[in-house]
């Protein structure tokens with residue numbers, strides 16, 4: 001097992017119970033070192049599981065996409081920081097990013113630029129004057145100014161954004177699909193190898209692993225694809 005390639009893969013534990021998540025973690029074993037706990041699992045007791053995963057030596061990304069008034073964001077961020085987690089997502093609004101920075105301490109903050117299920121038409125429908133490429137670039141610059149540690153963006157934007165933010169910014173990309181896999185609700189996708197080659201520090205993969213007939217094999221195939229670069 002190549003640890004370096006393995007640590008680039010973050011598996012999204014998008015299941016509805018802690019029991020289902022634990023079963024997946026057991027199945028995946030040492031094939032996976034980094035997990036994401038998002039809203040579905042967090043609202044089903046997943047924050048306690050996050051602690052369990054940390055205790056077992058895994059890295060844990062809390063994906064709660066915070067966005068609220070500054071005081072609330074700062075205090076909520078401080079709560080997650082106290083849990084000793086690795087990453088936390090916030091929305092890439094300047095007030096939200098500044099407030100989260102104030103509460104984060106050593107916790108790494110990832111700002112969500114434009115959801116990977118959105119395209120230009122979806123942004124227009126939601127009332128934005130910018131298309132995806134321009135809004136991601138604007139938010140990337142604002143995130144850098146706010147001292148945020150990383151960005152969530154689609155792999156399609158990596159080549160434009162990496163030069164804008166420099167080598168230190170963590171670029172984490174969902175919207176990743178092995179060749180031939182179903183894109184589902186994702187609109188801006190690339191393969192694992194393409195995303196890493198385009199400078200992603202980490203890729204986030206959910207359903208292609210968690211809904212696979214053999215999740216461990218699916219995860220190992222992705223790690224092998226990254227390792228083969």
Ligand SMILES: O=C(O)c1cc(=O)[nH]c(=O)n1[C@@H]1O[C@H](COP(=O)(O)O)[C@@H](O)[C@H]1O
Pocket residue numbers: 012014038063089112114115116117152153174175176184186204205206207208
């Ligand atoms: O913040 C995220 O992780 C996220 C941002 C984004 O723009 N798009 C996106 O898909 N995600 C998350 O990444 C995961 C992708 O899952 P799959 O589409 O099943 O691989 C889900 O847990 C999403 O909540």
